[in-house]
Each structure stands twice: as C-alpha cells, then as structure tokens.
Amino acid sequence: MAEPLLDISGLSKRFETPGGFGQKPRSMMAVRGVSLRIGKGEVVGVVGESGCGKSTLARLVLRLLEPTDGRLVFDGQDLTALSAREMRRMRRRMAMVFQDPYSSLDPRYTLEEVLGEPFRAQGLPVPEGRIAELLAQVGLPETMRGAYPHQLSGGQRQRAGIARALALHPEFLVLDEPTASLDVSIQAQIIALLQDLRARLGLTYLFISHDLGLVRYFCDRIVVMYLGAVVELLPAAATPPRHPYSRALMDSTFVPDPGQRRDLVGLTGEIPSPFNLPKGCAFAARCPRVTARCLAEVPLLEASGPHALACFNPLPEL
Amino acid sequence: MSAAGFATPVAAALRSRKGAVAGLWLAAMVVAAVFAPLLTPYAYDVQDLPGAFQPPGAAHWLGTDEFGRDLLTRLFYGARTSLSVSAIAIGISVLAGMILGAAAGYFGGRFDRMVTALVDLSWSFPEILVALILVAIIGPGVTGTMAAIGVAYLAQFTRLARAQIMAIKSETFIEASRSLGASDGFILFRHLIPNTLAPVLVAGMLATGDAIILEATLGFFGLGAQPPTPSWGAMMSSGSAQLFKAPGIILFPGLAVAITVIAINLFGDALVRALDIRRRERTG
Incomplete structure (x- = not known):
C-alpha cells in the first residue's frame, strides 16, 4: 500500500437515547472498533446494508460526529486531538459528497453562491475564475452560474455538490452514497466523473455504498461492514469474499449474463437490533454456515496477508 | 437575506391583483398617517361643541364627533397611533422572537427547555389577558400598549422561528456547510436565519x-392612547355611547380597522406566494 493518508484505529461511536418518563436511557454502538488505513490516491469502498454504520463511519472520519473511542490520523496528524480552530483549517484538505442532492444544497443559494460557500466558510476570498473552473471541472455549463437548485436536475445538483467539495483543493473526499438517489443512467455519469477527477486531481476516496457491484467496479479495496463492525477487508476488488455475509451481499447483485449466474445464497431473518447485540457473532442468526462457536464468541478481524476477515467458519479460499 | 432580497417578493406581491389592491389601501393609510397635518384643514383636538354630531357633508366629509371634531381628521391621526403602535410592537416582537427562537432551536439544551416552557406558559393565556396584565403593570398609554402587544405575540414568533430552525438544522446542506469548516455563526446567519426569515416575516x-x-x-x-390623542380603538369607545345618535363615530374607525386588517391579510397571502423561491422565475 502507498503511504497512508488516513489511518483509522479502533474507531467507535456510541449513540445514547435520553431517558424519559419511565424510560431508561438506551445506548447503541453504531460503529464498533473500526480500523482501516487508506493510502494516498487509493479508493476504498465501504459496503453494508442500511443501518450497518457506514454513514456514521463517514461522518466520524470527517469529525462531523465525535468518536466515542479510537484515533484518526490524517497525514500524520491526530484529528481527534485538534482544536476546533485547527480542525476548521484541516477541513480545507478533506470534503464530503452527500447522498441526497436535493437537501444538500441550500434552496436560497445560486450555484455561484454554493461554490463560493467553502471559501466564505473558511473566511477566504473567492479566487478569481475559480467558480468557472469548478463548473467546468464537473461538466456544468457556465450559464448555470446564477441558477437555483430547484432549476437543476438531480444529476446537475450532484455535480454541484461535487464541485463544492472540490472548491478548496482537498486531497481526500468522503463519498457517502453519491449515486444512490440518482437514476441509473445518471449514476454512470457521476461515477465516470468521479473516476476522471481522481485521475486528474490525484484524489483519495472513501466511497460508502450499499451496492457491492458498484463498489467492486469503482474501488481498489473493499471493506464490508455489518452492524457497526468490519467483517471483511478485501485487498482487491476482484478478491473473492470468504465471509458468508460478504458472499451473500455479492450474490445479491444481479449479473446480466445468465451463464454467469451463481446460486443465490438467500439471507433469512432480520438484522439484530443494534440496541441489543447478540452474545456471539452479530451475523450468526442469519448465517448459513453458523457453528456453535459463532453463537458463543465474537470473531475478531484477523488478517492473513492483506485479506482480513472476522469469521470462525469462512468459505474456503478459492 | 438582505433587504434587497425582499424587494423582489414585495414587488411580485404587488403584481398580483389582490396584492395590488391591498397594497394600495395600506399605502393610502400610511400616507394618511404620515401626512395627516397636510391632508386636512382641521386640528384633531380642537373642540367645536355647537358643531357636534354633524352627519357626513361637504365641510366634514365623515361628519363630526361628540365634541365637534372632524372625524376624517381624527381617523388620519388615529391611523398614526394605531399603525405605528402595532407595527413597531410587532417589529420588536418579531426581532426578539427570531433571536430567542433561533438560539433555542440551534443550541438546544437547557436554554431551549426554558424558552419552550415560557412559550407554552404564555400560550396558555389569551393574548388579550397577557396584554391587559402588562398594561396594568406599565400603565395605560402608547408605551404600555406597545409593550403589551409585543409581549403578547412574542411567544408566537419564538415558537415559529424555533420550529423553522430545527427543521432546517437537520437538512444535509447544514451538515455540508459544517464539513466545509463553517462556524456556528456562519451556519446561523448564512443558512438558518435566511431560510427562516420568510415565514417569520x-x-x-x-x-x-x-x-x-x-x-x-x-x-x-381606555387603556391605549389617552385623550385627546386619537386612536381607532379610542374613537370607537367614545362613539359607542352615541351608537344610535351618530353611528358614524363608531362606524368609520371600525371600517378603517376592518379594511386595514383585511388588506394586511391579503397582502400577507400575496407575499407568501411571492416569497416561495421555487415559484420565482428563472434568473440565470
């Protein structure tokens, strides 16, 4: 792996609901001890079902949420130790693209104001010509400068969101399901744009998605999360998964060629409540390969080379 | 949003027929109030007892009251009191409600609980009762009336501002702003308050x-402006004793109140429509 740009270790987030009349406060672990290194120029994908903590992870990484535990080292600096002021400066080097292009732009801002916001938020003047440059970079016509978000299509809004993220020349982008709210045809355009920007600007991406097929297409390495914890780390997009959950996720993506169609390993049952995690492996209740040990002990993420997985009874290596 | 940002919706509101008629009436009332001394040959407080209870005529277009004072003159001067007291009181109330509501909605916590409790408490009394208590404390007159009106409506604006701020606070563009390094002040003044201003105004x-x-x-x-300063309410009060002898004394200020309130509501409706940014024409 290249020199790490971001080193995440033991990152955890606990959410607590306040107690009320006759209600005890409850707590849930949205992210449980996630460790991950992201090299410069790498695209790391995080996949999992909704509720697995991947969006929480994205927000922890940018310190939009304060971690309950763990460390975040960005380019040699411990983010969790930075003061509010230092963190604000650090935000010039990292940015986020959000899932919902409709609510991620202020309805009262013109496109020009949207793209100028990163500078104003940092107390910087908007450099001459930067707005035009950003519009060109994401493929929006210069004539849209004065348009309001409601006058843009979903794809155009998402391009605006990407341009805003790029405004301060960041090195690292967190992409939180940037295509999940878009039509399939638009999805492909946005993915192509993101690939192109990465190549041209040398960006590093943390790509959050529930679509394993997309992640395998787009990412260098893949992290599979289940109920807040990493269950498998695939060193390459083509690495066959060995964790039964990753396998099930992969099998749930459609393959257009009928000759290639695999046997579907259907998952049964529901995700356990994060408020009340089972004693053993969190996936045991739904796992087709469950053993007695899975119900009693929590499997830890163990690496054999670059491939790591947390499972007592993994699929055989191919 | 800047003052210039509101010129467009006001102009748009005036372009609708309802908005134009309402705006015309309100403008006329404001002109009458501001230029009252220039518009009428009479003084509002000079009595002419032999000329009392005159019906509408050429000399006195709306007639005279029980002291022989010109009713139209008093109506114009009354507009001064009624409109300025209401507008100033509401203006201060909107400003205070906006600040309280925004702070409570944005920062939450103990301050929010305290503000919400006070708002709920004040909402459990009718506005007139709150106003009467305040006038009783401060004393009757213009200042007391303003304070009473301001406080009576404060809860409404605070609650509205707070609810708007809380709804917008959870939008993704706020999180996006924070991810770019925006401070609390930036988020409040560049995103939350501009998006709250329209409904609160x-x-x-x-x-x-x-x-x-x-x-x-x-x-x-008798708790508002004190005689001989005319206000529409005080005029109706003095006219109520002569309801059958000279109905004009109570009728004309009553009509002034009714038409002005209707005009304000119509103009408000037109403004709501014009302020919806999604309905504005393409500017790009």
Missing part, C-alpha cells in the same frame, strides 16, 4: 393585522 405581517385589533381593543377599554 409573513407571520409578523399577518400578526400586525391582529395587533391593530388588539390595539383597538385596548383603546376601546
């Missing part, structure tokens, strides 16, 4: 109509 506009009625009510009870 429209509510303020509509409340001004109610405030004119409240001011008239306090005036009717």
Whole structure:
C-alpha cells in the first residue's frame, strides 16, 4: 500500500437515547472498533446494508460526529486531538459528497453562491475564475452560474455538490452514497466523473455504498461492514469474499449474463437490533454456515496477508 | 437575506391583483398617517361643541364627533397611533422572537427547555389577558400598549422561528456547510436565519393585522392612547355611547380597522406566494 493518508484505529461511536418518563436511557454502538488505513490516491469502498454504520463511519472520519473511542490520523496528524480552530483549517484538505442532492444544497443559494460557500466558510476570498473552473471541472455549463437548485436536475445538483467539495483543493473526499438517489443512467455519469477527477486531481476516496457491484467496479479495496463492525477487508476488488455475509451481499447483485449466474445464497431473518447485540457473532442468526462457536464468541478481524476477515467458519479460499 | 432580497417578493406581491389592491389601501393609510397635518384643514383636538354630531357633508366629509371634531381628521391621526403602535410592537416582537427562537432551536439544551416552557406558559393565556396584565403593570398609554402587544405575540414568533430552525438544522446542506469548516455563526446567519426569515416575516405581517385589533381593543377599554390623542380603538369607545345618535363615530374607525386588517391579510397571502423561491422565475 502507498503511504497512508488516513489511518483509522479502533474507531467507535456510541449513540445514547435520553431517558424519559419511565424510560431508561438506551445506548447503541453504531460503529464498533473500526480500523482501516487508506493510502494516498487509493479508493476504498465501504459496503453494508442500511443501518450497518457506514454513514456514521463517514461522518466520524470527517469529525462531523465525535468518536466515542479510537484515533484518526490524517497525514500524520491526530484529528481527534485538534482544536476546533485547527480542525476548521484541516477541513480545507478533506470534503464530503452527500447522498441526497436535493437537501444538500441550500434552496436560497445560486450555484455561484454554493461554490463560493467553502471559501466564505473558511473566511477566504473567492479566487478569481475559480467558480468557472469548478463548473467546468464537473461538466456544468457556465450559464448555470446564477441558477437555483430547484432549476437543476438531480444529476446537475450532484455535480454541484461535487464541485463544492472540490472548491478548496482537498486531497481526500468522503463519498457517502453519491449515486444512490440518482437514476441509473445518471449514476454512470457521476461515477465516470468521479473516476476522471481522481485521475486528474490525484484524489483519495472513501466511497460508502450499499451496492457491492458498484463498489467492486469503482474501488481498489473493499471493506464490508455489518452492524457497526468490519467483517471483511478485501485487498482487491476482484478478491473473492470468504465471509458468508460478504458472499451473500455479492450474490445479491444481479449479473446480466445468465451463464454467469451463481446460486443465490438467500439471507433469512432480520438484522439484530443494534440496541441489543447478540452474545456471539452479530451475523450468526442469519448465517448459513453458523457453528456453535459463532453463537458463543465474537470473531475478531484477523488478517492473513492483506485479506482480513472476522469469521470462525469462512468459505474456503478459492 | 438582505433587504434587497425582499424587494423582489414585495414587488411580485404587488403584481398580483389582490396584492395590488391591498397594497394600495395600506399605502393610502400610511400616507394618511404620515401626512395627516397636510391632508386636512382641521386640528384633531380642537373642540367645536355647537358643531357636534354633524352627519357626513361637504365641510366634514365623515361628519363630526361628540365634541365637534372632524372625524376624517381624527381617523388620519388615529391611523398614526394605531399603525405605528402595532407595527413597531410587532417589529420588536418579531426581532426578539427570531433571536430567542433561533438560539433555542440551534443550541438546544437547557436554554431551549426554558424558552419552550415560557412559550407554552404564555400560550396558555389569551393574548388579550397577557396584554391587559402588562398594561396594568406599565400603565395605560402608547408605551404600555406597545409593550403589551409585543409581549403578547412574542411567544408566537419564538415558537415559529424555533420550529423553522430545527427543521432546517437537520437538512444535509447544514451538515455540508459544517464539513466545509463553517462556524456556528456562519451556519446561523448564512443558512438558518435566511431560510427562516420568510415565514417569520409573513407571520409578523399577518400578526400586525391582529395587533391593530388588539390595539383597538385596548383603546376601546381606555387603556391605549389617552385623550385627546386619537386612536381607532379610542374613537370607537367614545362613539359607542352615541351608537344610535351618530353611528358614524363608531362606524368609520371600525371600517378603517376592518379594511386595514383585511388588506394586511391579503397582502400577507400575496407575499407568501411571492416569497416561495421555487415559484420565482428563472434568473440565470
């Protein structure tokens, strides 16, 4: 792996609901001890079902949420130790693209104001010509400068969101399901744009998605999360998964060629409540390969080379 | 949003027929109030007892009251009191409600719980009762009336501002702003308050109509502007004794209140429509 740009270790987030009349406060672990290194120029994908903590992870990484535990080292600096002021400066080097292009732009801002916001938020003047440059970079016509978000299509809004993220020349982008709210045809355009920007600007991406097929297409390495914890780390997009959950996720993506169609390993049952995690492996209740040990002990993420997985009874290596 | 940002919706509101008629009436009332001394040959406080109870005629277009004072003159001067008291009181109330509501909605915590409790408490009393208590404390007159109206409506604006701020706070563009390094102040003043301003200002506009009625009510009870300063409520109060002898004394200020309140509501409606940014024409 290249020199790490971001080193995440033991990152955890606990959410607590306040107690009320006759209600005890409850707590849930949205992210449980996630460790991950992201090299410069790498695209790391995080996949999992909704509720697995991947969006929480994205927000922890940018310190939009304060971690309950763990460390975040960005380019040699411990983010969790930075003061509010230092963190604000650090935000010039990292940015986020959000899932919902409709609510991620202020309805009262013109496109020009949207793209100028990163500078104003940092107390910087908007450099001459930067707005035009950003519009060109994401493929929006210069004539849209004065348009309001409601006058843009979903794809155009998402391009605006990407341009805003790029405004301060960041090195690292967190992409939180940037295509999940878009039509399939638009999805492909946005993915192509993101690939192109990465190549041209040398960006590093943390790509959050529930679509394993997309992640395998787009990412260098893949992290599979289940109920807040990493269950498998695939060193390459083509690495066959060995964790039964990753396998099930992969099998749930459609393959257009009928000759290639695999046997579907259907998952049964529901995700356990994060408020009340089972004693053993969190996936045991739904796992087709469950053993007695899975119900009693929590499997830890163990690496054999670059491939790591947390499972007592993994699929055989191919 | 800047002042210039509001010029466009006001102009748009005036372009609709309802908005134009309402705006015309309100403009006429404001002109009458501001230029009252220039518009009438009479003084509002000079009595002419032999000329009392005159019906509408050439000399006195709306007739005279029980002291022989010109009713139209008093109506114009009354507009001064009624409109300025209502507008100033509501203006201060909107500003204070906006600040309280924004702070409570944005920062939450103990301050929010305290503000919410006070708002709920004040909402459990009718506005007129709150106003009467305040006038009783401060004393009757213009200042007391303003304070009474301002406080009576404060809860409404605070609650509205707070609810708007809380709804917008959870939008993704706020999180996006924070991810770019925006401070609390930036988020409050560049995103939350501009997005809250339109509904709160429209509510303020509509409340001004109610405030004119409240001011008239306090005036009717003799708690508003003190004689000989005319206000629409005080005029109706003195006219109520002569309801059958000279109905004009109570009718004309009553009509002034009613039409002005209707005009404010119509204009408010037009403004709501014009302020919806999604309906604005393409500017790009």
